[in-house]
Amino acid sequence: MSEVNAMRRETIESDQYRDEVSHSTDRGGVEGNASHTHDIIRVDRVSKRFGNKVALHGVSLNVPAGKVFALLGENGAGKTTLIRILTGFQKPDDGSASILGHDCGNNSEEIRRRIGYVSDAPALYEWMTPPEIGWFVSAFYDEGFIPRYRELIEEFQVPAGTKIKSMSKGQRAKVALALATAHDPELLILDEPTSGLDPMVRRQFLESMVDRAAEGRTVLLSSHHINEVERVADMVAIVHGGEVKLVQSMADLKEHTRIVTATMDDAHVESPDLPGRVLSETSNGRQRRWVITDWQHAGDLHWDESHGVRQFHVSVPTLEEVFIAVCGQPISDERSASSLRPEVNHGHSIG
Numbered sequence: 303m304s305e306v307n308a309m310r311r312e313t314i315e316s317d318q319y320r321d322e323v324s325h326s327t328d329r330g331g332v333e334g335n336a337s338h339t340h341d342i343i344r345v346d347r348v349s350k351r352f353g354n355k356v357a358l359h360g361v362s363l364n365v366p367a368g369k370v371f372a373l374l375g376e377n378g379a380g381k382t383t384l385i386r387i388l389t390g391f392q393k394p395d396d397g398s399a400s401i402l403g404h405d406c407g408n409n410s411e412e413i414r415r416r417i418g419y420v421s422d423a424p425a426l427y428e429w430m431t432p433p434e435i436g437w438f439v440s441a442f443y444d445e446g447f448i449p450r451y452r453e454l455i456e457e458f459q460v461p462a463g464t465k466i467k468s469m470s471k472g473q474r475a476k477v478a479l480a481l482a483t484a485h486d487p488e489l490l491i492l493d494e495p496t497s498g499l500d501p502m503v504r505r506q507f508l509e510s511m512v513d514r515a516a517e518g519r520t521v522l523l524s525s526h527h528i529n530e531v532e533r534v535a536d537m538v539a540i541v542h543g544g545e546v547k548l549v550q551s552m553a554d555l556k557e558h559t560r561i562v563t564a565t566m567d568d569a570h571v572e573s574p575d576l577p578g579r580v581l582s583e584t585s586n587g588r589q590r591r592w593v594i595t596d597w598q599h600a601g602d603l604h605w606d607e608s609h610g611v612r613q614f615h616v617s618v619p620t621l622e623e624v625f626i627a628v629c630g631q632p633i634s635d636e637r638s639a640s641s642l643r644p645e646v647n648h649g650h651s652i653g
């Protein structure tokens with residue numbers, strides 16, 4: 303262990319370790335600062351370009367304490383760029399972002415001290431075994447770190463005697479996740495946390511995110527798996543082409559988002575007034591279909607022939623259907639089944 307020991311001392315002194323995996327020692331914040339009503343993260347009109355490529359354009363969102371908040375978007379949507387701005391690894395061209403009241407551009411050291419973060423490609427010391435790396439990192443935290451880390455490593459079934467360099471992508475991901483969560487940070491930021499994990503560990507890990515939120519901790523995760531987001535997120539921001547297209551709680555999505563399909567009298571009849579904000583409208587001959595958010599209707603819709611409608615049907619959309627409505631296309635590798643569907647599913651024939 304002497305080589306590890308020397309390096310550990312050196313790294314603690316230089317603070318260099320925090321560049322890729324960072325953690326909180328400020329446990330008091332969970333009870334002391336975080337409540338279920340205030341925002342842990344604030345992002346205000348953030349834009350970022352790489353040459354001609356617009357990675358983020360005017361992104362604003364707030365992440366309340368005690369929630370699992372998902373950034374959902376396809377590859378290249380801008381999720382990692384936003385996370386890197388939040389963690390201070392990149393500066394926005396415009397706008398501002400803060401975490402726990404600290405500006406992300408100027409206070410990244412303080413922020414990284416107080417959060418847990420796993421990047422999409424975590425850097426781990428290749429020549430260490432899981433116990434060595436855990437012991438190395440534990441120097442930054444209180445004595446609870448090591449037992450929790452051991453528990454996680456065991457739960458994830460990471461081979462203790464194998465060096466990081468000989469591990470599979472999934473095993474490395476498990477080590478990074480264990481390192482990021484073992485000190486129990488008040489905010490955990492995870493970029494594509496389940497990529498490379500087998501379904502069993504993925505499930506365990508997602509459940510632990512929900513448990514964290516139930517204990518008042520906040521989790522921001524990026525994902526392009528709609529099923530995963532539906533399962534664990536309290537709130538979702540749909541990111542597409544560098545813009546946040548929709549931010550909504552999953553409860554509001556169920557409660558206030560609807561699909562209305564209607565058969566009109568003829569193809570040219572005007573659409574009737576709809577009780578909410580139209581996310582998308584498609585028509586095919588006499589058939590019309592709207593995806594509507596901010597649904598204001600308490601009971602059934604009452605359309606009749608005077609509205610030019612022959613027949614209509616109201617249902618609750620899946621998150622995937624909402625995603626397609628706001629982005630105009632599905633997430634490419636997604637074959638998601640609905641878990642939001644169908645508490646409301648009314649069909650009406652008129653006349």
Ligand SMILES: Nc1ncnc2c1ncn2[C@@H]1O[C@H](COP(=O)(O)OP(=O)(O)OP(=O)(O)O)[C@@H](O)[C@H]1O
Nearest residue numbers: 352355356357375376377378379380381382383384
């Ligand atoms: N350092 C960089 N230099 C040039 N272009 C970049 C850089 N970082 C990101 N981009 C571009 O910005 C856009 C957003 O990328 P970003 O990595 O934020 O997307 P993402 O939603 O995280 O995608 P993924 O799910 O694939 O990780 C992409 O078009 C990407 O090519």
